[in-house]
Amino acid sequence: MAKKKTKFMCQSCGYESAKWMGKCPGCGDWNTMVEEVEVAAPKGTRGAFQHSATVAQKATPINSIETQQEPRVETEMGELNRVLGGGIVPGSLVLIGGDPGIGKSTLLLQVSAMLANSGSRVLYISGEESIRQTKLRAERLDASSSELFIYAETNLELIHHTIEEVSPDFVIVDSIQTVHHPEVTSAPGSVTQVRESTAELMRIAKTKNIAIFLVGHVTKEGQIAGPRILEHMVDTVLYFEGERHHTYRILRSVKNRFGSTNEIAIFEMLQSGLKEVLNPSELFLQERSSGAAGSTVVASMEGTRPILVEIQALVTPSSFNYPKRMATGIDQNRVSLLMAVLEKRVGMLLQAQDAYIKVAGGVKLDEPAIDLAVLASIVSSFRDTAPNVYDCIVGEVGLTGEIRRVSRIEQRVQEAAKLGFKRAIVPASNLGGWDYPEGIRVVGVENVNDALREIFPQ
Ligand SMILES: Nc1ncnc2c1ncn2[C@@H]1O[C@H](COP(=O)(O)OP(=O)(O)OP(=O)(O)O)[C@@H](O)[C@H]1O
Numbered sequence: 001m002a003k004k005k006t007k008f009m010c011q012s013c014g015y016e017s018a019k020w021m022g023k024c025p026g027c028g029d030w031n032t033m034v035e036e037v038e039v040a041a042p043k044g045t046r047g048a049f050q051h052s053a054t055v056a057q058k059a060t061p062i063n064s065i066e067t068q069q070e071p072r073v074e075t076e077m078g079e080l081n082r083v084l085g086g087g088i089v090p091g092s093l094v095l096i097g098g099d100p101g102i103g104k105s106t107l108l109l110q111v112s113a114m115l116a117n118s119g120s121r122v123l124y125i126s127g128e129e130s131i132r133q134t135k136l137r138a139e140r141l142d143a144s145s146s147e148l149f150i151y152a153e154t155n156l157e158l159i160h161h162t163i164e165e166v167s168p169d170f171v172i173v174d175s176i177q178t179v180h181h182p183e184v185t186s187a188p189g190s191v192t193q194v195r196e197s198t199a200e201l202m203r204i205a206k207t208k209n210i211a212i213f214l215v216g217h218v219t220k221e222g223q224i225a226g227p228r229i230l231e232h233m234v235d236t237v238l239y240f241e242g243e244r245h246h247t248y249r250i251l252r253s254v255k256n257r258f259g260s261t262n263e264i265a266i267f268e269m270l271q272s273g274l275k276e277v278l279n280p281s282e283l284f285l286q287e288r289s290s291g292a293a294g295s296t297v298v299a300s301m302e303g304t305r306p307i308l309v310e311i312q313a314l315v316t317p318s319s320f321n322y323p324k325r326m327a328t329g330i331d332q333n334r335v336s337l338l339m340a341v342l343e344k345r346v347g348m349l350l351q352a353q354d355a356y357i358k359v360a361g362g363v364k365l366d367e368p369a370i371d372l373a374v375l376a377s378i379v380s381s382f383r384d385t386a387p388n389v390y391d392c393i394v395g396e397v398g399l400t401g402e403i404r405r406v407s408r409i410e411q412r413v414q415e416a417a418k419l420g421f422k423r424a425i426v427p428a429s430n431l432g433g434w435d436y437p438e439g440i441r442v443v444g445v446e447n448v449n450d451a452l453r454e455i456f457p458q
């Protein structure tokens, strides 16, 4: 009978300890230590599963290394290519995380079929569903090809054999939490299992030049379950998010060794699968109630692309000693800061007001260029005055009430003009040096008072 050993391991950094600790000595995080029960493998089995990764490498002077453009395989989904930085890099390991039922398997099965239909060989390994269940989904998505192989297995050794046998160009592992490495005896989904299985899959990806997609479950807090180091190990981390009650989904890149991060792609979930949304601004502004107090539109950059989004504010007299400040889609501290600026620089009495801020459509915005629009929404709701529906507002607000310069102003204003906005309120320091698009008036503002006079002329 194998001997049972208990140890504790930090989910963030992998620090191991014989006893449980509230604070991890390795990374200083709290409540990250989890119990790992490890059953020592019977003697003689360790090492039976040989890696084929032992290719001898020599240290090379950097100036004698030949470089070439990273080859990319473009899928038919232009949006996915963009999030990946221009296509799939052979030999890369991509992790896709997302809430249960959000559509991870759907997305990857569709991509698999597209790749298979354009001449590549794809192996889809399903550890969660039987091959029949996968086939049923494939029928609904119209995903079929003789080059798309489905394999329901969770044992990594068998998976390795099948990869050798099928010799695919792309492998999908759905999901990494179900895979178990036969040499590691802790339970599937545990920190050690996930880490060891990922390391093995990485070796396979790098030595055979196969691009591998891993599906990862997320925890209640919204992080990919398993060790944080999982995110360090892979080349690219994508999150698939969306609101359960909306049909659209957002694929966001949070780490990419082969491209920029903060790129997003938007998809709509239909009966026939995921469809790319090519003009997201239109989608986000679709349900906007024109002429409502507390609503403004900002042109925010998401990676390399501008997106117009509505920012809503509701400011009401508070019935508590401490007024509430709630924000969805933007940082709550940012809202408190902007309200403090309004009090001090504009003389607005907001201490006794509750404030609720929401980025419509469930997108998350984290760039300072949205400050002025958030501030204008707060003022609009507080004064119960609607801004002009044809205004688009961009600008960072400083602590002295100055409106600071933002990046990529030309692209933002172009997007606003494209969607029919008639006036762009921008930082004065951003004026000049670029071509103003036709059909839109560009107005520069220097400080908060200046901006409010421009936005609420009455
Ligand atoms: N018959 C159907 N018609 C339309 N949409 C469907 C149908 N079946 C499933 N869906 C959509 O697909 C979603 C499930 O997608 P999928 O199984 O790809 O998610 P997942 O992220 O892989 O989930 P899990 O974490 O459970 O593996 C459902 O939430 C639903 O929106």
Ligand SMILES: [Mg+2]
Pocket: 104, 105, 106, 128, 174
């Ligand atoms: Mg799934």
